[in-house]
Amino acid sequence: MPAVDVAGEFETIERLLRPLAHPDYARKLADDVAVLPSRPGFDLVLTKDAIVEGVHFLPDDPLDTVAQKLMRTNLSDLAAKGAEAFGYLLACQWSERCGWPEREAFAAGLAVDQKAFGVRLLGGDTAVTPGPASFSATLLGWVPKGGAPARSGARPGDAVYVTGTIGDGWLGLQAAQGRLSLDPERVAALAEHYRRPVPRLEFGQAVRGLVGAMMDVSDGLVADACHIARASGVGLELDLEVTPLSAAAHAWFDNRIDAEAAMEKLVTGGDDYELLLTASEREEAALRREADRLRLRLTRIGRVVSGAGVEARYLGKSLRIDHGGWTHGG
Amino acid sequence: MPAVDVAGEFETIERLLRPLAHPDYARKLADDVAVLPSRPGFDLVLTKDAIVEGVHFLPDDPLDTVAQKLMRTNLSDLAAKGAEAFGYLLACQWSERCGWPEREAFAAGLAVDQKAFGVRLLGGDTAVTPGPASFSATLLGWVPKGGAPARSGARPGDAVYVTGTIGDGWLGLQAAQGRLSLDPERVAALAEHYRRPVPRLEFGQAVRGLVGAMMDVSDGLVADACHIARASGVGLELDLEVTPLSAAAHAWFDNRIDAEAAMEKLVTGGDDYELLLTASEREEAALRREADRLRLRLTRIGRVVSGAGVEARYLGKSLRIDHGGWTHGG
Numbered sequence: 001m002p003a004v005d006v007a008g009e010f011e012t013i014e015r016l017l018r019p020l021a022h023p024d025y026a027r028k029l030a031d032d033v034a035v036l037p038s039r040p041g042f043d044l045v046l047t048k049d050a051i052v053e054g055v056h057f058l059p060d061d062p063l064d065t066v067a068q069k070l071m072r073t074n075l076s077d078l079a080a081k082g083a084e085a086f087g088y089l090l091a092c093q094w095s096e097r098c099g100w101p102e103r104e105a106f107a108a109g110l111a112v113d114q115k116a117f118g119v120r121l122l123g124g125d126t127a128v129t130p131g132p133a134s135f136s137a138t139l140l141g142w143v144p145k146g147g148a149p150a151r152s153g154a155r156p157g158d159a160v161y162v163t164g165t166i167g168d169g170w171l172g173l174q175a176a177q178g179r180l181s182l183d184p185e186r187v188a189a190l191a192e193h194y195r196r197p198v199p200r201l202e203f204g205q206a207v208r209g210l211v212g213a214m215m216d217v218s219d220g221l222v223a224d225a226c227h228i229a230r231a232s233g234v235g236l237e238l239d240l241e242v243t244p245l246s247a248a249a250h251a252w253f254d255n256r257i258d259a260e261a262a263m264e265k266l267v268t269g270g271d272d273y274e275l276l277l278t279a280s281e282r283e284e285a286a287l288r289r290e291a292d293r294l295r296l297r298l299t300r301i302g303r304v305v306s307g308a309g310v311e312a313r314y315l316g317k318s319l320r321i322d323h324g325g326w327t328h329g330g
Numbered sequence: 331m332p333a334v335d336v337a338g339e340f341e342t343i344e345r346l347l348r349p350l351a352h353p354d355y356a357r358k359l360a361d362d363v364a365v366l367p368s369r370p371g372f373d374l375v376l377t378k379d380a381i382v383e384g385v386h387f388l389p390d391d392p393l394d395t396v397a398q399k400l401m402r403t404n405l406s407d408l409a410a411k412g413a414e415a416f417g418y419l420l421a422c423q424w425s426e427r428c429g430w431p432e433r434e435a436f437a438a439g440l441a442v443d444q445k446a447f448g449v450r451l452l453g454g455d456t457a458v459t460p461g462p463a464s465f466s467a468t469l470l471g472w473v474p475k476g477g478a479p480a481r482s483g484a485r486p487g488d489a490v491y492v493t494g495t496i497g498d499g500w501l502g503l504q505a506a507q508g509r510l511s512l513d514p515e516r517v518a519a520l521a522e523h524y525r526r527p528v529p530r531l532e533f534g535q536a537v538r539g540l541v542g543a544m545m546d547v548s549d550g551l552v553a554d555a556c557h558i559a560r561a562s563g564v565g566l567e568l569d570l571e572v573t574p575l576s577a578a579a580h581a582w583f584d585n586r587i588d589a590e591a592a593m594e595k596l597v598t599g600g601d602d603y604e605l606l607l608t609a610s611e612r613e614e615a616a617l618r619r620e621a622d623r624l625r626l627r628l629t630r631i632g633r634v635v636s637g638a639g640v641e642a643r644y645l646g647k648s649l650r651i652d653h654g655g656w657t658h659g660g
Contacts, residue, residue: 027480030561032407032545035478036374044366044374046452048468050421052459077362091380091466122376129382131461136421138378138468148365150357215362231360 016107022120034122047077053132064109065195074139075199081148082208083141090124095133154213154232158278160302170269186248197273206290220270235307240314346437352450364452377407383462394439395525404469405529411478412538413471420454425463484543484562488608490632500599516578527603550600565637570644
């Protein structure tokens with residue numbers, strides 16, 4: 001089929017994307033491919049995620065933050081493998097609302113994050129779609145040979161930790177949609193977290209040799225704990241009383257009548273992009289040293305046991321978790 | 331935002347995608363990433379293209395052929411770099427019409443092409459979109475260190491060649507849309523070419539050391555010749571009288587009243603996925619040996635000159651080519 005928007009495609013690459021290209025590996029975006037030399041002693045870590053307007057971002061989200069969300073959610077997957085990010089390929093499917101100002105904003109968002117996270121554009125393609133905009137990125141990082149932690153490394157007796165705070169992703173979505181009645185500064189901070197999460201790359205690299213299993217919290221704390229339990233063939237017990245909350249999340253939470261329902265929202269909502277990890281107790285001091293050095297909160301939220309699935313304790317109740325959330329009662 | 335279709339996502343991965351996973355590098359699709367060991371002495375070639383319903387494929391195209399078109403258009407980019415393909419990452423954005431039967435067909439198409447081309451699934455993601463379906467793939471291949479030809483390698487004096495036949499991509503689109511009045515067998519063959527082009531991987535690998543510039547014909551023969559001219563800082567002269575046509579394309583062409591307009595359609599329509607290459611005359615015998623060995627047509631269609639841009643000769647006229655097509659007159 002003849003490409004739609006051929007001039008636009010050419011100019012988009014020329015004006016907006018070429019300045020972002022990796023100086024060594026991208027062939028000036030003129031060759032349909034990136035060519036990457038081998039790096040002996042290192043494994044290449046690859047991850048690929050797409051974001052779709054109306055599903056993963058809101059139709060009125062500014063395009064610079066959309067680009068940054070795409071970049072950061074993918075970087076978060078690299079962080080969970082302890083990888084040092086260096087490049088990405090990008091497929092843009094612009095909707096009709098994406099004229100030059102929107103494309104320029106998108107490229108500006110990429111430029112900011114390229115600098116912030118040390119990555120450069122390697123290749124990809126750009127096209128126009130009659131539907132909602134969507135963008136897909138493949139992120140690449142290096143990790144020393146054999147050094148990438150898996151989800152399957154949790155062992156009974158390990159402690160379970162999470163970085164940062166939980167629930168700000170879900171609250172941020174509510175904030176971005178104008179559904180939160182908190183003071184405006186907190187609403188803005190939460191919406192910002194939803195639009196521009198912070199991937200824990202430095203912490204991931206610092207602790208990759210200390211952890212059993214590690215992954216990022218994207219589906220929600222409990223769902224992601226289930227992923228680790230399943231992949232590792234173990235059970236996880238979580239103490240939700242100690243779930244780390246931000247000041248904004250506390251302000252929201254403290255006004256709920258049904259604490260259990262409120263906590264469920266926070267730990268199942270997802271989009272947190274913190275790291276969830278397990279480690280032997282003897283690594284605790286080392287983990288905390290790295291967290292302190294990076295001024296990152298690290299909370300011990302549970303332990304790994306023999307068995308299967310996730311069991312969460314909250315307000316004296318034991319809650320069985322399944323994939324989508326928890327079963328009330330118990 | 332809570333993911334749409336979570337159960338579907340999980341089951342799609344479990345039932346349809348996991349059986350396609352690479353046994354060594356995909357971590358059973360359980361880890362959000364692929365981890366690829368270094369291969370000293372080789373460069374990694376990466377390419378990424380997306381296809382969108384209503385833009386790159388038709389809403390009623392069977393999903394197995396959509397999967398195969400996605401795979402093959404990306405493999406064609408690897409072929410042009412002489413790479414040996416081994417794996418891919420995939421982002422699926424299913425539309426509402428994509429229920430289980432359609433997803434199963436899509437996976438079946440992938441399975442067929444995995445076998446045909448020696449590639450395995452490395453990772454990716456799957457989501458549901460409120461708009462038209464779209465799919466994006468990142469294909470990976472190996473090429474001996476420094477061995478990937480570029481678009482920028484054409485030198486004055488080189489001859490210009492193309493594999494296979496030109497115009498079947500554009501005619502195939504017309505055929506798939508029911509716009510061609512040819513006998514049904516030819517219509518079916520052209521639609522098949524549009525839906526399932528054949529990437530020239532073996533030929534690309536065989537000749538990578540013989541060529542100056544090489545790329546695949548996706549935008550159209552003349553537009554892609556322009557890409558080589560620009561990237562190499564040279565001019566290309568094409569003799570369109572010798573444009574290789576399939577029997578079906580001949581049958582269509584011979585019934586046109588305006589031969590020049592008809593030829594323009596064939597050489598600007600795109601979607602051919604043949605290889606366009608330049609090489610020194612002294613390599614001609616070696617190129618033909620490889621083409622003969624693979625039973626692949628190879629046509630010398632022009633030459634590289636000093637200067638810029640592409641000039642095409644047809645029916646005694648000289649036609650200036652610009653990016654979108656040619657300028658009539660001259």
